[in-house]
Amino acid sequence: MVTAVVGVNWGDEGKGKITDMLAENADIIVRFQGGANAGHTIKNSYGKFALHTLPSGVFYDHTTSIIGNGVALDVKKLFNEIKSIEEKGVPTPKILVSDRAQMVMPYHVLFDSLEEARLAGASFGSTKSGIAPFYSDKYAKIGFQVSELFEEESELRAKIERVLAQKNVLLRELYHQPEITVDEVYNTLMEYKEMLEPYICDVSAFLWNAVQEGKNILLEGQLGSMKDPDHGIYPMVTSSSTLAGYGAIGAGLPPYEIKKIVAVTKAYSSAVGAGEFVSEIFGDEAEQLRRNGGDGGEYGATTGRPRRVGWYDCVASRYGCRIQGATDVAFTVLDALGYLDEIPVCVGYEIDGKEVHDFPTTTLLKKAKPILKVMPGWKCDIRGIREYKDLPENARKYVEFIEQEIGFPITMVSNGPGREDIIYR
Numbered sequence: 001m002v003t004a005v006v007g008v009n010w011g012d013e014g015k016g017k018i019t020d021m022l023a024e025n026a027d028i029i030v031r032f033q034g035g036a037n038a039g040h041t042i043k044n045s046y047g048k049f050a051l052h053t054l055p056s057g058v059f060y061d062h063t064t065s066i067i068g069n070g071v072a073l074d075v076k077k078l079f080n081e082i083k084s085i086e087e088k089g090v091p092t093p094k095i096l097v098s099d100r101a102q103m104v105m106p107y108h109v110l111f112d113s114l115e116e117a118r119l120a121g122a123s124f125g126s127t128k129s130g131i132a133p134f135y136s137d138k139y140a141k142i143g144f145q146v147s148e149l150f151e152e153e154s155e156l157r158a159k160i161e162r163v164l165a166q167k168n169v170l171l172r173e174l175y176h177q178p179e180i181t182v183d184e185v186y187n188t189l190m191e192y193k194e195m196l197e198p199y200i201c202d203v204s205a206f207l208w209n210a211v212q213e214g215k216n217i218l219l220e221g222q223l224g225s226m227k228d229p230d231h232g233i234y235p236m237v238t239s240s241s242t243l244a245g246y247g248a249i250g251a252g253l254p255p256y257e258i259k260k261i262v263a264v265t266k267a268y269s270s271a272v273g274a275g276e277f278v279s280e281i282f283g284d285e286a287e288q289l290r291r292n293g294g295d296g297g298e299y300g301a302t303t304g305r306p307r308r309v310g311w312y313d314c315v316a317s318r319y320g321c322r323i324q325g326a327t328d329v330a331f332t333v334l335d336a337l338g339y340l341d342e343i344p345v346c347v348g349y350e351i352d353g354k355e356v357h358d359f360p361t362t363t364l365l366k367k368a369k370p371i372l373k374v375m376p377g378w379k380c381d382i383r384g385i386r387e388y389k390d391l392p393e394n395a396r397k398y399v400e401f402i403e404q405e406i407g408f409p410i411t412m413v414s415n416g417p418g419r420e421d422i423i424y425r
């Protein structure tokens with residue numbers, strides 16, 4: 001069976017933890033979109049890890065981890081990540097890389113930084129991992145697919161020359177930077193070829209067979225609904241689809257095989273980078289939530305940046321679950337709210353004096369003010385609880401209120417960062 005684990009909100013909802021937990025019963029875990037620009041933090045018996053490229057199932061020796069064709073593959077970062085987990089005692093993971101995945105080139109990373117610097121105050125708050133330039137090139141059909149590493153040298157060099165003709169105009173005229181040579185790019189590609197060769201696989205054929213054999217496959221999404229280029233808060237979105245539906249494309253599976261969609265949402269909100277965030281809070285109130293949030297605070301796994309924080313947003317989450325097609329909702333980091341006497345929840349938006357319950361486009365979203373309902377807190381530590389009925393009454397009321405507001409079943413409540421910190425309902 002194929003299960004997708006995806007984010008409902010702005011990312012950092014705890015997908016890594018949920019994937020790592022579900023991977024115990026999985027055979028294959030596939031990353032299907034995004035690149036090394038976002039991070040999943042995982043805590044297990046080997047230690048604490050921030051993964052950017054590897055799927056969150058690499059810690060088991062019974063799983064195969066796959067980099068799907070939809071991923072922005074940063075080859076060096078992938079290999080550094082494999083090395084870093086091996087150094088902490090994790091057995092060498094079984095990894096396959098799709099022959100149809102495309103590679104992030106050093107100039108993608110360079111252009112990302114140069115463009116952010118050029119935009120200055122109007123920048124996107126990019127992690128400068130080259131993701132936007134990478135996907136732009138993929139769809140402009142000037143990217144490099146893994147399979148192309150095996151082209152004849154003359155053909156590959158001719159393509160590089162065509163690509164660089166554009167790149168060098170930008171470098172020279174817009175960014176006033178030194179130009180890139182064909183040799184440089186060719187040598188980089190040959191380096192990637194040597195590194196990748198043992199791992200390359202026709203992933204869609206591999207997954208097709210796995211499905212026929214009844215294997216359990218997890219598709220691991222990055223970021224969340226709000227960051228989807230079509231359905232999110234455009235233009236403050238990422239450059240590949242973050243939705244479960246895209247899992248079929250970015251892995252190479254029939255869409256009808258995705259039977260379960262676990263939509264992960266956190267008991268409060270957080271976001272990194274710029275963009276609309278209606279229930280955001282500021283000042284001391286925010287600092288307190290940031291400090292209590294996540295596992296050791298809400299700071300980016302890739303960048304270490306303090307994350308923006310806010311109250312739970314039922315409007316955004318109802319939409320986020322719907323657009324993901326949630327069959328199950330995993331409600332995470334509930335334990336972090338134990339310090340609050342009262343917990344505000346955003347139940348609607350006020351836009352131009354009208355109450356709105358359907359998540360609007362960015363143009364309207366800019367004008368939205370949160371309508372808050374205040375729930376009573378439970379004022380205690382709920383970590384270690386394993387049965388739903390053992391949660392304090394106010395914690396259960398909080399979960400049930402949000403479940404009713406979003407209209408999708410919360411089947412898992414996560415009350416700690418570890419694999420075992422989970423309550424099934």
Ligand code: GDP
Nearest residue numbers: 012013014015016040041294333414415416417
């Ligand atoms: P992802 O990008 O969706 O995988 O999420 P991140 O890993 O970036 O951020 C989630 C953070 O919350 C990580 O530090 C996790 O270890 C932590 N975490 C996940 N679930 C829980 C939970 O139920 N309680 C607490 N306290 N921390 C959690």
Ligand code: MG
Nearest residue numbers: 012038039040
């Ligand atoms: Mg994250």
